[in-house]
Amino acid sequence: MSNAHASGFSLIAIAVLCLAVGCQGTALAPNSSDALRAQIRDLSEKATMLETRRSELDQQLAQCLRDSQSKTDTDPEVLAATPFVAVVQVGASSHYLSSPSCTALVYLDPSDGLGRFTQVVGRVRVSIFSLSATGESETIGTAEYSPSEVREAWRGGVMGTHYTFEIPLAGSKWTCHGSATVRLEFTDGTTGRSFNSQREINLQK
Secondary structure, eight states, X not given: OOHHHHHHHHHHHHHHHHHHHTOOSSOOOOOHHHHHHHHHHXXXXXXXXXXXXXXXXXXXHHHHHHHHHTTOOOOHHHHHHSOOOOEEEEOTTOEEEOSSSOEEEEEEEEEOTTSOBOOXXXXXXEEEEEEOTTSOEEEEEEEEEOHHHXXXXXXXXXXXXEXXXXXXXXXXXXXXXXXXXXXXXXXXXTTOXXXXXXXXXXXXX
């Protein structure tokens, strides 16, 4: 048999063998690490859900204490079904604009123990600062909002539901370029509990 015939026969044999055993050049066999990573991810998600739910229960407990002090009775079933703020976050869409003036648009996203948006009543304090190349921090914007002002800041539409706060930015070294950091504190007007959130914002072009 010639070399050409032998090579052709070998290639056909290999192809038939691959079809028989199911050759897959890029497939990787599952291993124990895959299952472990999946388990860690599931446990992390469950831990986050439990922490959020615990936060809401703390709010409900605070309300119960207030009711007891004022000698008012609240149906336990009604209280359990009442949404309370559990998490307050500076929204991921927060940013700042350079025109017509340097202004930060800070979005407040509060949610209850089930991760659903919930309206809030209380006070908001916002501070925004920049970090120079030398590591020096400079406050470039601050604002405080009363409960009525927070209520007026509610926005809802196709872009989602949140509270929007517009804050002018200015500083001796701030040029309205680069990143800035927002720190937000919300104080619940009903329970007195404070929530804090921080996020980096950038210029929206």
